[in-house]
Structures are given as structure tokens and as C-alpha cells.
Amino acid sequence: MTQPVAEPVPLRPAVPGGQPPAQPAEPGETGLAGTLGRWSPTRALGRAVLVVGVLLFVAVLLRRTDLVVLAAPFALGAAIGVWRRPEEVPVVRVEVASEVLSEGRPVHARLSVGNADPIGYDLVVLRTVTSPWLRLRHSDRPYVTAVASQTIADIDLEGDALRWGRLTLGPTHAWAVAADGLLVSDAGVAGPRRLKVFPLTETFDAVEAMPKAAGLVGGHRSRRPGEGGELAGVRMFAPGDRLRRIDWRVSLRTQELHVAATLSDRDAEVVLMLDVLHEAGRSGGIHGARSVLDTTVRAAAGIAEHYLHAGDRVALLEYGFRARRLRAAGGRRQYLTVLEWLLDVSAQHGAYEPSPAAFGPHTVSANALVVVLTPLLDTRAAAMVARFARAGRFVVAVDTLPPGIALPVQEGWGTLAARLWKLDRDNTIGQLREHGVPVVAWAGAGSLDEVLRGVTRMAGGARTGVR
Amino acid sequence: MSGRGERQDGRTALSSWTDNLTDRVRRTAPGPVLVRAGVLVAGLLAQLVAWPAEVVLNRTVLVLIVLAVLPALAPRSRLVSLAIFAAVAGWLASTTAYQEPLTYWRLVLLAGLLYLLHTLTALAAVLPYDAVISPGVLVRWLRRCGAVVLLTAVVAMFTLLLPGYLPAARYLVASLVGLGLMLALAAYLATLVRRR
Numbered sequence: 001m002t003q004p005v006a007e008p009v010p011l012r013p014a015v016p017g018g019q020p021p022a023q024p025a026e027p028g029e030t031g032l033a034g035t036l037g038r039w040s041p042t043r044a045l046g047r048a049v050l051v052v053g054v055l056l057f058v059a060v061l062l063r064r065t066d067l068v069v070l071a072a073p074f075a076l077g078a079a080i081g082v083w084r085r086p087e088e089v090p091v092v093r094v095e096v097a098s099e100v101l102s103e104g105r106p107v108h109a110r111l112s113v114g115n116a117d118p119i120g121y122d123l124v125v126l127r128t129v130t131s132p133w134l135r136l137r138h139s140d141r142p143y144v145t146a147v148a149s150q151t152i153a154d155i156d157l158e159g160d161a162l163r164w165g166r167l168t169l170g171p172t173h174a175w176a177v178a179a180d181g182l183l184v185s186d187a188g189v190a191g192p193r194r195l196k197v198f199p200l201t202e203t204f205d206a207v208e209a210m211p212k213a214a215g216l217v218g219g220h221r222s223r224r225p226g227e228g229g230e231l232a233g234v235r236m237f238a239p240g241d242r243l244r245r246i247d248w249r250v251s252l253r254t255q256e257l258h259v260a261a262t263l264s265d266r267d268a269e270v271v272l273m274l275d276v277l278h279e280a281g282r283s284g285g286i287h288g289a290r291s292v293l294d295t296t297v298r299a300a301a302g303i304a305e306h307y308l309h310a311g312d313r314v315a316l317l318e319y320g321f322r323a324r325r326l327r328a329a330g331g332r333r334q335y336l337t338v339l340e341w342l343l344d345v346s347a348q349h350g351a352y353e354p355s356p357a358a359f360g361p362h363t364v365s366a367n368a369l370v371v372v373l374t375p376l377l378d379t380r381a382a383a384m385v386a387r388f389a390r391a392g393r394f395v396v397a398v399d400t401l402p403p404g405i406a407l408p409v410q411e412g413w414g415t416l417a418a419r420l421w422k423l424d425r426d427n428t429i430g431q432l433r434e435h436g437v438p439v440v441a442w443a444g445a446g447s448l449d450e451v452l453r454g455v456t457r458m459a460g461g462a463r464t465g466v467r
Numbered sequence: 468m469s470g471r472g473e474r475q476d477g478r479t480a481l482s483s484w485t486d487n488l489t490d491r492v493r494r495t496a497p498g499p500v501l502v503r504a505g506v507l508v509a510g511l512l513a514q515l516v517a518w519p520a521e522v523v524l525n526r527t528v529l530v531l532i533v534l535a536v537l538p539a540l541a542p543r544s545r546l547v548s549l550a551i552f553a554a555v556a557g558w559l560a561s562t563t564a565y566q567e568p569l570t571y572w573r574l575v576l577l578a579g580l581l582y583l584l585h586t587l588t589a590l591a592a593v594l595p596y597d598a599v600i601s602p603g604v605l606v607r608w609l610r611r612c613g614a615v616v617l618l619t620a621v622v623a624m625f626t627l628l629l630p631g632y633l634p635a636a637r638y639l640v641a642s643l644v645g646l647g648l649m650l651a652l653a654a655y656l657a658t659l660v661r662r663r
Contacts, residue, residue, distance in 0.1 A: 044589035047548050051585070052653045055555065060646065065626050066562070066574050068649065070555060073582035073619040075652050080615070122611075123604045125595065138599055141496065145601040180611055181589025 038089045038186040045182040048078040081179025086117035090124050090147065092174045092190040099193065103164050103200040104286040107134060109157040113147055113174045113188070120148040121176040121185075126155065131167035133197070133285060135159045139169075147176070162285030164199035164297055166343050168192040198339045200286060201301040232261045269315065269328050270307045271364050272300050275374035275381045276320040277354075279347035281402045292375045295400040297342050299373055299442050304338045315368070316341055319381060320348035323358040328365075353380045361391030369394045371448070375401040376439070382428045389435045396451050397432060397439040491596065498600030499591065503539045506587045510535035510550050513580035516573060518557035519565035531557075538584065542591035551581055575623050579616040586612050 055071035058064070090113050097108035113124050127142040136159035147153045161167060170192035176185040234250050237257035245259040274296050281291040290298075304314045308330055315328035316338060326341045364370055370393050374381045388395045407418045429439045438451035514531040515523055522528070534553050537546040558577060561567045590608055594600070626645075 042589065042592065043543060044585065044592065047551075047585065049653060049657050050548060051551055052649070053657070054552070056646070056649055056653060058555075062559075064559075066558075066569055067555070068645070069574055069619065069623040069626050070558070070578050070581060071649065072622040073578050073615050074585060075649060076618050076622070077582060077586065077612075077615045079652050079655075122608065123593075125593070125598065127595070141494075142595040142598040143601075144498070144594060144598045144604055146604045146607055177593045180586050180608070180615075181593055184593060 037087055039085065039087070039178070039183045040186075042182055042184050045078060045082075045179075048074045048182065052078070077180055078182060081182050084119055085179050085183055086115070086119040086121060086149075086176070086185075088115070088117035089185040090115060090121065090174045090176045090188040092126070092172050092188045094128070094170050094172050094190045094193050096169060096193050096195065100196045100198070101161055102198045103161060105161055105197075107136060107157075107159050107161050107169075107195070109136065109169055109193075111143075111155040111157065111172055111190075112152050113145070113155075114152040115147040115149060115176070118149050119178070120146070120151075122146065122178050122180060124153070124174050124176045126172065126174045128170055128172040129192075130169050131165075133161065133163035133165065134167050134169060134195070135162055136169075161195065161197040162287070163283060163294070164197050164343065167195045167197055169195060196340070196343060199297045199301045199342060201298065201305050234258050235261050268307075269313045269365050269368040270303070271315045271317060271328070271368045271370045272303060273317045273319055273359075273370060273372045273374075274300055274345060275372065275378075275400075276318055276345060276347055277381060278349065278375060278377045280375055280377060281405050290402050292377075292400050292402065293345060293347060295402065295442055296373045296375075297345050299398060299400065301339060301342055302444070303371060303448075305335060308332070308335045308338075314338065315364075317359070317363075318345065319354060319359060319372075319374075319384060321350050321352075321354055322348060323354065328368075354384075356384075356387075359384055361388050361393050364388070364393055366392070369396070369452075371395075372397045373400050373442075375399065376425060376428055376432075377401065379428065382432060385432060385437055386435045389432075389437045395437050396448060397437050398448070399429075399439055399441045403441070494597040496597050496599055498605070499594045499596050499598055502587055502591045502594060502605070503542070506542060506584060506591055507535055507539040509580050509583040509587055510538050513554045513577060513584055514550075514557065516577045516580060517554040517561065519561040519567055521565060522557070522560075538588050539591075542588040547585070547588045551585065554581060571623060571627055574627070575616075575620045578619050578623065582616060582619070583612055586615075 052071045052075045055067045055074075059067035059071070093112045093114070095110045095112065101107065111126055111128060113126060115121055115124075123144050124147050125142050125144050128139055130136060130139045136157040138155065139157050139159070143155055145153050145155065157169075170190060172190040173187040174190075175187045177183070178185070234247050235258065237246065237251075237259050241259045245261075247258045247260045250258040276293070276296070279291055279293050281294075282289060283291040283294050300316065304316070307314050311330060313328040313330045314334060316324075316326040318324040324341070324344070326337065329337070370388055372381075372385050372388075372395060374385070374397060376382060376397070376399055385395055385397055407414065432439055440448060440451050511532065514535055515528075518531060523531070531553075534550045537544075538550050541547075554577070562569050586608070
């Protein structure tokens with residue numbers, strides 16, 4: 001645990017700006033008390049002085065030398081301890097093997113406490129604060145270790161990151177005890193280390209169906225002719241056609257030049273809207289139960305990964321009072337940005353409706369597929385989804401409410417209230433379906449296949465009608 | 468109405484206190500418990516050694532047990548000083564009123580036990596109740612305590628045994644010098660006690 005160092009270790013101050021200068025002794029105070037610097041006497045030192053003083057006084061009064069012997073260990077212990085007292089306070093440092101990791105991955109951290117003084121500490125009490133989703137051995141209790149002079153004691157903290165988010169390890173405080181418990185130092189502090197724990201992406205896969213492919217390039221088959229891999233038919237040669245597109249078999253048969261026409265491959269825009277008005281359910285981390293936000297974030301990460309891998313552009317929008325937004329973009333870099341963006345998702349309760357101007361249909365491209373991840377616990381979210389559908393956007397609602405969620409009251413009137421609430425929620429879902437919004441419970445891979453096919457069919461039908 | 472409210476508040480406070488206590492007991496670590504057990508044993512032995520046999524073998528021993536338990540329960544309080552002075556009072560009573568012989572080993576044993584009580588209480592006072600303690604900490608602490616007790620035995624030898632071999636005048640001078648040194652030491656420590 002303690003590693004001796006051959007030479008004095010140049011320790012970096014844990015607090016930015018270095019150690020504050022020692023307080024000057026107050027006027028009228030002896031210089032000895034001032035020399036304690038950043039160390040303070042404990043009650044035990046006062047007790048030792050009291051015992052020595054009283055016993056010596058009584059010894060003189062009663063002419064008893066045995067009382068001097070009884071006072072001797074108190075006097076000797078205090079004198080030796082105070083004579084050989086350290087002056088430097090402990091220096092703390094927190095190291096983390098990796099500050100970027102994903103849920104369920106092991107965390108390796110190390111607390112180091114250094115003693116730059118030529119006199120050792122009797123003991124050092126280390127206390128650190130960690131996020132509840134960091135399960136580290138010894139991190140929830142103070143740790144006491146001895147630190148010899150000019151050495152560093154390391155304490156390894158091993159554990160797991162249980163849940164996504166921005167987790168903190170620290171701040172860490174360490175205070176030393178010297179002179180057999182008669183002196184205690186000011187605390188050395190190491191600032192918190194922030195860990196980025198990315199959500200474990202849900203395995204997600206979806207059919208190739210996409211209501212409208214809108215970009216110039218991409219992986220989706222569009223309905224527009226152009227350079228692509230999907231055969232659309234054979235037509236007469238026209239100026240501008242490439243020679244390698246000429247279908248020689250048809251041309252020979254018809255005695256006129258014909259070319260094979262293809263449909264262009266185009267990308268699509270997917271907007272993931274995260275309803276963060278409510279958090280429900282109790283999160284048990286990666287190995288336990290899921291809350292609404294757990295499902296929302298992991299599902300969003302999975303969907304974004306799938307569509308970004310397919311070459312589409314993905315945008316994210318938070319339906320709440322912060323109205324956070326991530327612009328649409330594609331590629332690997334956007335995926336990392338999405339993961340980073342998801343770390344800051346948190347529930348935002350409020351009595352008012354988030355501004356319709358910030359969440360109106362005009363904020364989303366007309367060709368985009370809008371996937372709303374919502375627990376459907378609030379009529380405000382349902383109304384927002386309905387507005388998008390009425391405006392002709394392609395909307396899919398993904399129900400993120402955990403199945404079998406425990407209600408706070410489960411007996412008496414609570415049961416009846418729960419049934420009423422469930423009926424009301426079913427009614428809301430039914431109304432959304434009447435508006436043409438498919439609502440599907442999140443179930444990982446293939447969750448959206450059926451509804452995506454339906455939305456694509458509807459999109460194709462609408463285009464035919466318009467023509 | 469207000470009476471019912473007060474009763475409810477009292478019940479809530481009691482429930483909160485009970486929960487807090489339960490949580491503390493659940494989180495208590497073996498290291499600090501071991502130190503406090505050491506405080507209890509040292510305190511009890513000090514009282515038993517200090518007080519005369521008539522008191523120890525009587526029902527009044529319960530008072531001594533209470534005096535030994537209090538520092539273990541509240542190591543940061545003034546009860547520790549009370550326990551130490553009670554033992555000293557017992558020692559004085561034992562050697563004067565009960566006329567028990569003042570032997571060298573009993574005196575050194577009592578001095579060592581009182582210092583052990585004092586230093587273990589100081590350790591218990593700085594240890595959080597739920598702390599995980601590295602094993603070397605306790606061993607080094609007891610080793611330092613042993614060294615101080617050893618020095619005390621030497622001091623006791625000079626104080627009790629040496630005077631028999633010295634002439635009376637030199638003994639008086641040596642006593643005065645020794646007393647002066649101890650007083651100077653106490654004054655030096657007293658200046659340090661004054662907090663910044």
C-alpha cells in the first residue's frame with residue numbers, strides 16, 4: 001500500500017493556486033501557537049495538559065512523588081509528539097485510468113496521499129464523494145492509512161460505472177493526525193474528476209423503409225430517378241446519358257438506343273425527440289430495472305447509431321424547458337456528438353407547457369422522420385406529437401414507459417386511481433393513433449419495423465394523391 | 468390540535484433518530500469498534516488497579532464500570548478526563564485511606580493504563596465510526612504508546628527507587644529540578660493548546 005520513495009517527491013498542490021499562506025499569529029498570542037500553522041490541537045492535547053497540571057499541583061500540595069509518575073506519560077507523550085510534529089499538510093491526488101467509458105465497464109481509480117514533510121503522519125483519513133452510480137470499493141467509507149515521511153500512499157479503487165451520465169469522483173479530502181492524536185491538520189483537497197459514462201446502446205435494427213429520402217447522396221432508395229443501384233426501368237437514350245448505361249440488348253432489338261434507368265440513392269433525416277418532462281420508474285443501473293430516462297437515452301443512442309451507420313443525418317431535440325437541440329448531421333463524428341449530448345439528459349418537471357415556438361412542426365424538415373421517445377404521461381407531450389402529425393410530418397411515437405411500473409399506492413383507492421390513470425393513458429394513445437401517429441412500445445431491435453413500413457406506405461400514398 | 472401536532476412531531480423526530488441510529492450501527496466498521504473496545508478495557512483495568520480491593524469487590528464496582536464505559540461511548544467529550552481523575556482519586560484513596568502499599572509495579576501499571584486510555588481515546592476521537600483502517604495504523608499507534616510507557620517506567624524508577632540511594636539534601640534539589648522541568652513542560656504544552 002505504501003511505497004517508499006528514494007528522494008523527496010515534488011508534490012503538486014491539489015488545490016489550484018497552491019497552498020494558501022499560513023495565517024499569521026494573532027497579536028497577543030505566543031509564537032508557539034502560531035508555529036502550528038495549518039495544524040490544530042485536539043481535545044486530547046488539552047486533556048493531557050490538564051492532567052499534567054492538576055497532578056503536579058496535587059503532587060506538590062500533598063508531597064506525593066507517585067502523582068508525578070502518573071503525570072509523566074502524559075507529559076512525555078505530549079512533549080515528544082509536539083516536538084516531532086510535521087508542518088506540511090497532506091497532498092491528495094485522484095487519478096482515473098479512463099475518464100470516458102460506457103455503462104457497466106470497470107472503473108480504475110487511484111487515490112494518492114503524499115506526505116512531503118520529513119516527519120511522518122500517524123494516520124491520514126481520506127474521504128471521497130462519488131456519484132451513486134459509481135460502485136467503487138472503499139469509496140463510500142473513509143479510509144485510514146499511515147503515511148511515512150516523504151512517501152506516497154496509494155489506495156486503489158476498483159469498481160463499475162452502473163449508469164450513463166456525467167459521474168463525478170470526488171472531491172477528496174484528506175486530513176492528517178500527528179503527535180499521537182494531539183494535532184490534526186487542515187484538509188488537503190483534490191478536486192472532483194468527471195467521468196463520461198456513455199449509455200450502452202440498445203441493439204437496434206430497422207427495415208430500410210424511410211418515408212422520404214431527401215438528400216443528394218445516401219443509402220436509401222428514393223423515388224426519384226438518378227444515379228443509383230436500383231433499376232427503375234428502360235427508356236430511350238437522351239442527351240446527357242452515360243454511354244455505360246446503354247442497354248445494348250434492348251437497343252439491338254428495337255434498333256434505337258435505350259438506357260437502363262435507375263433510382264437515385266439518397267439519405268434521410270431522422271429527428272429524435274426526447275420527452276424529458278417526466279421521469280418514472282426506479283433506475284437500477286445497467287444491471288437493474290430501467291426508468292423512463294434510461295429507456296429513452298439507450299433507445300435514442302441505438303436508433304441514432306443505426307441511422308448514422310446507414311448514412312442518414314440524425315438530429316436530436318429535447319422536449320422540455322431547456323429545449324436543447326443537436327443539429328442534423330451524419331457520420332461517425334455525429335454519433336460521438338450524440339452520445340455526448342445524451343449525457344446531459346435529465347428530467348425537467350414544470351407546470352407550464354414548453355414553448356410551442358420551440359417545438360412547432362416548422363422546426364423540423366418536412367421530409368424528416370420524427371421519432372418521439374415519450375412515456376406518454378403528459379397531455380402536453382401528446383399534444384405536441386399530434387401537432388406534428390397534423391402538420392404532415394412523419395411521426396412515430398415510441399412508448400418508453402417501463403412495463404409493470406410500480407405505483408406509489410397499490411391498495412384501496414390507489415388501485416382504482418391506477419386503473420383510471422391507465423384508461424386515460426390508453427385513451428391518449430388511441431387519440432394519437434386516430435391522428436395517424438403509430439405508437440409502439442420500445443422493444444429493441446425491430447421495434448419500429450412495422451410502423452416504419454406503415455409510415456412509408458402512407459408517405460407514398462400521399463405523394464400519389466398529390467400527383 | 469396543537470397537542471396532537473406536537474405528539475406527531477415528537478414521533479417523527481423519534482423515528483428519524485431511530486433510523487439514524489440504525490444506519491450508524493449498520494455502517495459501523497470493525498476498526499473503530501476495536502479501538503473503542505480498547506478504550507473500554509484500558510479504562511476498566513485502570514479503575515480496577517487504582518481503587519482498593521474493598522471497593523472493587525463491592526457493588527460499587529458498577530460505578531467503576533460506568534466510568535470505564537463512558538469514554539468508550541464519547542471519546543470526544545470531557546468524560547475521558549473525568550474517568551482519568553476518578554482513577555487518580557481511587558489511587559489516592561487506596562494509598563491513604565485504605566493504606567494499601569505503594570508498589571513500583573502497580574504504579575507503573577496504573578500510569579501505563581491511564582496513558583493507554585488517554586491515547587486510545589485520542590485515536591477513537593479522530594477516527595470516523597465507519598472508517599476502513601489499514602492494519603498498520605493500530606500497530607504503530609500501540610508501539611508508540613508502549614515506548615512512552617517504557618519511558619514512564621524509567622521515570623518511576625528514578626522517582627521511587629533512586630531516592631533511597633541519595634542523601635537527603637541532593638534528593639531535595641533533584642526533586643525541585645524535576646518538578647521545575649515538569650512545570651516548564653506543562654506551561655509549554657499549555658501555550659500550544661491555545662487555538663489559532
